[in-house]
Every structure is written in structure tokens, then in C-alpha cells.
Amino acid sequence: MGSQASIPEGVHVVVVGGGFGGIAAAQHLRSGGLDFTLIDMRDAFHHNVASLRASVQPGFARRTFIPYAETFGDSFVQGRVERVDTERQMVILQGGREIQYSHLILCTGTDGPFPGKFNTVASYETAVQAYEDFIQQVQAADSVLVIGGGSTGVEMAAEIKTEYPDKKVVLIHSRVGLADPELLSSVRQQAKEVLLEKGVELLLGQKVKNLSELKLNVIQKNMVVTTDKGETLTTDLIISCTGLRVNSAAYASDFSGSVADNGALKVNNHLQVEGFSNVFALGDCTDISEPKMAYHAGLHAAVAVTNIINSLSGKQLTEYRTGNVTMLLAMGRDDGVGQFNGLRLPRFLVTLGKSRDLLLWKSWREMQQKQP
Structure with missing residues (x-):
């Protein structure tokens, strides 16, 4: 996105949320010559x-957190947004600080259980230490139970078994099919095979019945887990990968009048x-019907910033259109399954393209910093 000939006075774009969509939007705004503030509750971008x-x-973990201030300087503010005053065009942070906007980009993402998500007010060091x-x-666990066989659960089970092949790893999933339902059935079958x-x-088509009584993410030897189908198993560690x-x-x-039932805009x-x-709005917090992925958030960011610039110069706005599903699942560092533009990819290609480095190079490059 090239620099603009003239930006009207008083234009200030506030970006709420520094995930994949937020940092992409901030970079587009900067290259477009627009004044902006990026707000996030952490002090480092999380390549989750x-x-x-x-x-x-x-x-x-140290490679997965990239400090915002080194990239965005004074255009980054750490804080938790409490509300948006749309009449005064103010974003209000916890503690009372107010930041005025002419345009607002909301990209607050999704929340879910640790370790898949880390949406907590925290410093870089605290975040790394948590992992x-x-x-x-x-x-310390001899056996691990992963609850949830969506894409996160599938990848989690594969990561544990790849790094610690001698551990017993059980994956329980309420449905029979694994991974994202929008993936090709042949790709989902491959994930199961890997x-x-x-x-x-695998315990498929079953739910954990006594989940509320169980401790998550903390080792406790021989925890007894029961399913709705009457099966019983014991495990030392339970990791939940459900409930995004x-x-x-x-x-x-x-924005109550603009929010869908699930909280999406x-x-x-x-x-x-x-x-x-x-x-x-862009990324996971929109009601766009497509898989919630970093890839899509980046595409949204380009469209949103282009439309802010176009609106300032009276040009026609650009439309975002969903395409065929592209999704890669890292099945540990040595394997992977996925599809590109609706076509299934060979496992070795996914391994080379994603599984080895998990696209970390891309975020470090986008943040214009050197990976440690």
C-alpha cells in the first residue's frame, strides 16, 4: 500500500487488538501515511x-512473543479497552485514559483456554514464563488427555506425542470427524491417520461427563475421567482445547445493535x-462465515485500511470476498496435513511450509524485527 499524496487533518485511526489482523492493519496504516494508535493489553504480539x-x-515460547514498542514506538499503547464512546469517538481504557479516533478498527479476536490462547494482561517475560x-x-505427566478434536486439539495431541513419544496421549472428541468441518473430508481423514x-x-463421539470436577493444566496423578458413553480412564494431565x-x-x-448472538460484529x-x-472490524471478531485464521485476518486488514484511505479521497470502497478454504495443520514438527485454495496438499509440503517453523518468520518479518 503506497504512501498517500494528502491525508486530511484530524485523521487518527485507532486499532483495538494487536493480533494478526491488528499488526497487519497497523503496518498498512503506517505505509499509507496515516496517524494511528495500536492498543493491546500485552506488551508483545503473540504468534499464537x-x-x-x-x-x-x-x-x-520466547520466539512466539514479539515486542510491539520496538516496531510501532509511540503509536503503540498497552492497556485494556473498557468501552468505546461512539458519540464522542473515544476509546476508553481501564484507568480512564481516552484516545480519540476518526476511524476505528476492531480486531479483538477470540478467547479460549491456555495454552492455545494467552489473552491476559501480561508482560513479555511473564507470558514466556507461563509457557x-x-x-x-x-x-512430569506419564499420560495426557486432550479434550476437543477440532484443529487446536488435533495439533496439541500431535505436538505432545511428537516431542514425548513415550507418553500416553488420549484425544477425546464429541464428534466422529476430527479437525475443522470446513476442511475436505480427505484432509480430516489424514489428520486422523497421522x-x-x-x-x-482416540475416543470419538464422546464427551467428558465430569469436566467440572477435574483440574486443567495442572498435573495430578491418576485423575479419573468418565464419559457420557460410560467409559472411564485415568490421566495425569488434562488440557482443554474447546470453548473458543x-x-x-x-x-x-x-455496539449492541451491531453484535450477533455469539458476540461477533x-x-x-x-x-x-x-x-x-x-x-x-476484522479477523475472528467478525460474523464472516469462514474459518477463523490468521491468514484471513491479514486479508481483512488490507481491505479495511484500503477502504479508510478510499473513503478519505472519495474513491469507491473495496469489497472483501471469501474464497476457497486454505488451512494447514501442523501435526508436530515432522508432519502436517492441509489444503490450499480447496485442494489437498501432500503431507511433506505442509511439513515444509508450516510445521517446521509454524510461520514464525512471517510475523518477525512483518514486525520488522530479528528473530532470536
Whole structure:
């Protein structure tokens, strides 16, 4: 996105959320010559595509957090957004600080259980340490139960079994099919085959019945787990990979008329939030019907920033259109399954393209910093 000839005075774009969509939007805004503020509750971007590897491989977590300030300087503000005053066009942070906007980009993402997600007010060092502490729990366990066989659960089970092949790893899933339902059935079948090849035990079509009584992410020898089908198993460590939900706390009260039942923001084809011409949403917090992925958030960011620039110069707005599903699953560092543009890829290609480095190079390059 090239620099603009002239930006009207008083234009200030506030980006709420520094995930994949947020940092992409900030970079597009900077290259477009627009004044902006990026807000996130952490002081470092989390490349959470690699969070599961960081849960099993000592020292890896440090590579998954990239400090914002080194990239964005004074254009980055650490804080938790409490609400948005749409009449005054102010973003209000916890503690009372207010930041004025002419345009707003909401990209608050989804929240879910650790270690897949780390949406906590934390410093870089605290965040890294949380993963190092978790690895000790995994290492001390003889057996691990992963709950949830969506894409995160499948990758989690594969990561543990790859790094610690002697551990007993069981994956329980309420459905019979594994991974994302929008993936090709042949890719989902491949994911199942890889898990079985690695020695992961599968309990499909069953739910954990006594989940509320069980401790998660903390080792406790011989915990008894029962399923709704009457099966009983014992395990030392339980990791939940279910229950992703839209992170709507920052905007729910002020955009109530534009929020879907699940907390996602309703957007039009230009990614404008319903009822607001100067407010855009992108990534996981939108109600766009497509898999929630870093790849899509990046595409959204380019469209949203282009449309802010076009609106300032009176040009026609660009439309975002969903395409065929592209999704790669890292099945440990030595294997992977996936599809590109609706076509199944060979496992070795996914391994080379994603599994070895989990696309970390891409985020470090986008943040214009050198990977440690």
C-alpha cells in the first residue's frame, strides 16, 4: 500500500487488538501515511499459531512473543479497552485514559483456554514464563488427555506425542470427524491417520461427563475421567482445547445493535460495522462465515485500511470476498496435513511450509524485527 499524496487533518485511526489482523492493519496504516494508535493489553504480539509448540518445547515460547514498542514506538499503547464512546469517538481504557479516533478498527479476536490462547494482561517475560511452567507439567505427566478434536486439539495431541513419544496421549472428541468441518473430508481423514501413526489414542463421539470436577493444566496423578458413553480412564494431565468465544468485552455495550448472538460484529462487504461508516472490524471478531485464521485476518486488514484511505479521497470502497478454504495443520514438527485454495496438499509440503517453523518468520518479518 503506497504512501498517500494528502491525508486530511484530524485523521487518527485507532486499532483495538494487536493480533494478526491488528499488526497487519497497523503496518498498512503506517505505509499509507496515516496517524494511528495500536492498543493491546500485552506488551508483545503473540504468534499464537505456534503456542502449542511453545507448550511442549523448552525455550520455544520466547520466539512466539514479539515486542510491539520496538516496531510501532509511540503509536503503540498497552492497556485494556473498557468501552468505546461512539458519540464522542473515544476509546476508553481501564484507568480512564481516552484516545480519540476518526476511524476505528476492531480486531479483538477470540478467547479460549491456555495454552492455545494467552489473552491476559501480561508482560513479555511473564507470558514466556507461563509457557515454560506449563512444559514442566507436561514433562512430569506419564499420560495426557486432550479434550476437543477440532484443529487446536488435533495439533496439541500431535505436538505432545511428537516431542514425548513415550507418553500416553488420549484425544477425546464429541464428534466422529476430527479437525475443522470446513476442511475436505480427505484432509480430516489424514489428520486422523497421522494421530494414529504417532500413537495417539482416540475416543470419538464422546464427551467428558465430569469436566467440572477435574483440574486443567495442572498435573495430578491418576485423575479419573468418565464419559457420557460410560467409559472411564485415568490421566495425569488434562488440557482443554474447546470453548473458543469471541472477545467482545471492549465493544459489546456500545455496539449492541451491531453484535450477533455469539458476540461477533456484523460487517458489510466493505468490513464496516453495521450502522457505522467509520468503524471497521476484522479477523475472528467478525460474523464472516469462514474459518477463523490468521491468514484471513491479514486479508481483512488490507481491505479495511484500503477502504479508510478510499473513503478519505472519495474513491469507491473495496469489497472483501471469501474464497476457497486454505488451512494447514501442523501435526508436530515432522508432519502436517492441509489444503490450499480447496485442494489437498501432500503431507511433506505442509511439513515444509508450516510445521517446521509454524510461520514464525512471517510475523518477525512483518514486525520488522530479528528473530532470536
